[in-house]
Amino acid sequence: YNIVQENLESSFPIAYEYIAIEKWNSMVHHFFSEHNCQSYQVWQLAGEFYDFALSENFAITYQIEYLNDLLKFEWEEMVVYNMEDVAAADYTERGDVLNDRLVLNPEYKLLQLQYPVHVLNPVMAAEQKGNYFVLVYREQTTGKVQFMDLSVWYALVIEQLAAQAVSVSDLIAEAPVLFGPINLNELRETTLQFIETLRAKHFILGFKKQ
16 A cells, blocks of 8 residues: 555655645545556556546546646656657658648647646646646657647647648648638747747657658
C-alpha cells in the first residue's frame, strides 16, 4: 500500500499538494481496495488511478470540481514523457509557410480542459470554468516535456496541420465559415506569428518533402 501511495503522490504532485489530505488518502485507499491493477509497468499505475477516478465519479463524491482535469493533465504529461519514439515524416527546412505542408513533432498530445489547471493553481482554476486547450509535447532533442496554452483557433490549426489535410492558407480562408466575420489579414498575421513560435520551440520541424 505504501508503494502505491508513494507512486501516486509522485505521479500527481499538484493534485497531492492542493487536495485535502483526508480526501486524497480516501481516494487512494478506495483505489487500492477496489481496483484490480492491470499494467505490469509501475508508471502506468497513475493512468489506472485516473481512469478509476473517472469511473467512480471522485470529482463529485469529493466535491473537487477540477479533479478530472488536473489528473488528466498530470497523467497525459507522463504519457508524453514515456511514449515510444515516433519518427517524423521526411522534411526540409526551407519552404512556404502559407502554402506548403508542414511537418510537426509527432510526439505530442492535444488536450481539452474545462479548468485552466495548466496555467493556474487548482484553487484559482476552479473559479474559471470554460473551454481550454493545451499542447503537450516532448522535445525530440532533449526529451523534455513542454506545454503551451492554446486558443480554440490555434488548437484547430495544430489538429489540421498534424493531419496534413490542408495548408495554413487554406485554413485561414475557411476561418469565416467556422467563426463568422473575421479580419483575415489580422488572422493571417497572428497565425504566422504562432507558426514561427512553434518552429522556434521545435514543434514544427519543417516542410514536407514533395
